[in-house]
Amino acid sequence: MKAYKLIALTGLLLAATLSIFAFKINNQQVIKSKASAENGFAVVELFTSEGCSSCPPADELIARILKEDKEQHIYILAYHVDYWNHLGWKDQFSSAEYSNRQRRYAQQLHLESVYTPQIVVNGRTEFVGSNEVSLRNAIKSNLSKTVNDQLMLGATGIELHQLKIQYQIKGNIANKALVIALVQKAAQSSVKSGENGGHILRHVNIVRELNTIDLNQQNGTATVKLPQGYNQQTWEVICFLQNSATSEILSAQKTVPSNI
Numbered sequence: 525m526k527a528y529k530l531i532a533l534t535g536l537l538l539a540a541t542l543s544i545f546a547f548k549i550n551n552q553q554v555i556k557s558k559a560s561a562e563n564g565f566a567v568v569e570l571f572t573s574e575g576c577s578s579c580p581p582a583d584e585l586i587a588r589i590l591k592e593d594k595e596q597h598i599y600i601l602a603y604h605v606d607y608w609n610h611l612g613w614k615d616q617f618s619s620a621e622y623s624n625r626q627r628r629y630a631q632q633l634h635l636e637s638v639y640t641p642q643i644v645v646n647g648r649t650e651f652v653g654s655n656e657v658s659l660r661n662a663i664k665s666n667l668s669k670t671v672n673d674q675l676m677l678g679a680t681g682i683e684l685h686q687l688k689i690q691y692q693i694k695g696n697i698a699n700k701a702l703v704i705a706l707v708q709k710a711a712q713s714s715v716k717s718g719e720n721g722g723h724i725l726r727h728v729n730i731v732r733e734l735n736t737i738d739l740n741q742q743n744g745t746a747t748v749k750l751p752q753g754y755n756q757q758t759w760e761v762i763c764f765l766q767n768s769a770t771s772e773i774l775s776a777q778k779t780v781p782s783n784i
């Protein structure tokens with residue numbers, strides 16, 4: 525009897541420690557361990573362009589960071605802006621949406637103008653995208669911080685060319701949005717003209733689709749349309765919780781969808 529009580533107590537303590545939560549999609553329960561609320565993270569957003577001669581060193585820098593310790597909570601997103609496209613080369617990955625995102629950061633961070641390459645970390649710190657010292661210091665600082673708000677992802681799946689993500693938010697959701705980035709892990713371009721004409725440029729973690737969902741409840745299902753060319757093996761999904769008023773990123777997670 526004593527042994528039975530000890531085993532039962534141990535099981536309860538283990539369950540409490542892991543803080544396990546579950547979601548259901550199509551009546552299939554998926555269980556995922558919740559990350560510790562004390563784990564810091566760094567969302568690294570690079571604003572870059574194939575038409576900018578200063579950008580390749582920044583692209584190479586985030587590629588090096590990506591190859592390092594994959595167990596750390598570092599989430600890299602490369603946005604290709606479109607305002608360099610009129611200078612002789614149109615970046616195939618560029619979007620006005622990403623240029624506008626950068627302009628919003630410039631406004632929040634009290635910058636006079638946008639520029640490339642630029643890195644923004646957790647929506648609060650910005651610097652020249654090729655500055656390795658600044659990037660590593662920003663990552664180190666944010667990994668050591670305590671996370672109060674928390675984004676938790678449960679079951680994720682693909683059905684009828686749509687991505688469905690079960691989410692749960694710990695903390696106040698006022699003025700907060702769930703941002704879902706569909707990311708192509710790697711690509712390269714043979715640039716024929718412009719400032720990088722004659723060069724082959726290699727890219728990592730290219731944001732190909734960005735969806736922002738205003739939150740009105742702490743848990744639910746987010747559904748987004750998959751873009752043309754999406755591939756489960758060569759793309760990934762990075763989600764983060766962002767303050768709509770200040771642009772501060774409060775929590776982030778990565779998920780690997782599967783067919784439902």
